[in-house]
Amino acid sequence: MVIGAGWDEALRLAGAVAEASAWRQQLADAMRAASSVALATVWTCPPAQPMEARGATSPEHMHASIDMVRSHVIPLVERTAEGVSMQRGSLSTRPYLPFEATRQTDLARKALAGYAPAGVEALVVCWLLDPEGLPLGYIAVGDGGSGEALLERVGEPLQLLAERAGQTLHGTLSLAKGLGALPPPPPAPGVAAALLTVRERQVARLVAEGCSDAVVSHRLGMSENTVGVHLRRIFSKLGVHSRAELLSRGVIALPEEAPSPIRRGRR
Numbered sequence: 400m401v402i403g404a405g406w407d408e409a410l411r412l413a414g415a416v417a418e419a420s421a422w423r424q425q426l427a428d429a430m431r432a433a434s435s436v437a438l439a440t441v442w443t444c445p446p447a448q449p450m451e452a453r454g455a456t457s458p459e460h461m462h463a464s465i466d467m468v469r470s471h472v473i474p475l476v477e478r479t480a481e482g483v484s485m486q487r488g489s490l491s492t493r494p495y496l497p498f499e500a501t502r503q504t505d506l507a508r509k510a511l512a513g514y515a516p517a518g519v520e521a522l523v524v525c526w527l528l529d530p531e532g533l534p535l536g537y538i539a540v541g542d543g544g545s546g547e548a549l550l551e552r553v554g555e556p557l558q559l560l561a562e563r564a565g566q567t568l569h570g571t572l573s574l575a576k577g578l579g580a581l582p583p584p585p586p587a588p589g590v591a592a593a594l595l596t597v598r599e600r601q602v603a604r605l606v607a608e609g610c611s612d613a614v615v616s617h618r619l620g621m622s623e624n625t626v627g628v629h630l631r632r633i634f635s636k637l638g639v640h641s642r643a644e645l646l647s648r649g650v651i652a653l654p655e656e657a658p659s660p661i662r663r664g665r666r
């Protein structure tokens with residue numbers, strides 16, 4: 400595919416290793432310049448934890464509004480059980496129109512209201528993924544007019560950019576892991592399974608897939624306070640301190656059933 404010089408610069412920045420906040424801001428500025436849109440934004444997160452993302456927006460004065468949408472409106476979507484599944488392979492870098500895709504039209508209008516000061520009427524989003532398909536963040540551009548027209552205009556170069564950025568983030572995480580800056584490799588699923596009760600494994604799997612406490616509560620038929628109690632016990636047993644670290648412990652691969660107890664002979 401032949402793309403313009405502006406997109407070439409954005410691709411170069413997406414493949415560069417730099418301090419995180421500077422990398423996000425430079426990439427957002429380059430995306431906006433390359434696509435001639437009203438707004439561009441870049442968010443990065445621990446693997447499969449988009450609600451813990453940090454971002455940058457171009458123009459910069461719009462960032463507070465965009466962060467408000469991310470922190471207030473998106474959780475409402477998740478509480479309706481329409482949140483994004485964080486399971487491996489459930490996402491792709493293919494660009495899409497989130498406002499048109501959601502069934503929650505009232506929430507979509509609230510989200511659009513946050514973008515309105517920049518003249519945004521449509522948004523195109525691409526996920527940044529690692530080789531296993533877990534999200535490391537997302538990029539988006541917004542502009543006036545129809546979503547379909549915007550997707551036609553920026554979809555292909557934005558996907559190329561998302562793929563390049565995802566490779567950079569994955570490579571940087573791998574380097575940090577090799578330097579000992581990330582948690583050690585997760586224990587074998589059987590080891591973790593032996594430490595957790597059946598209910599704790601159910602909670603751990605859903606949290607590692609990106610579900611909020613509210614969604615876990617709804618799916619498992621327990622209160623959010625009970626979910627919190629289970630999480631504290633899970634963190635203590637596995638020696639983790641965050642949801643992102645919980646994912647690194649391999650809990651998505653935990654078996655559904657409890658391991659067979661060790662039988663002792665009669666004395």
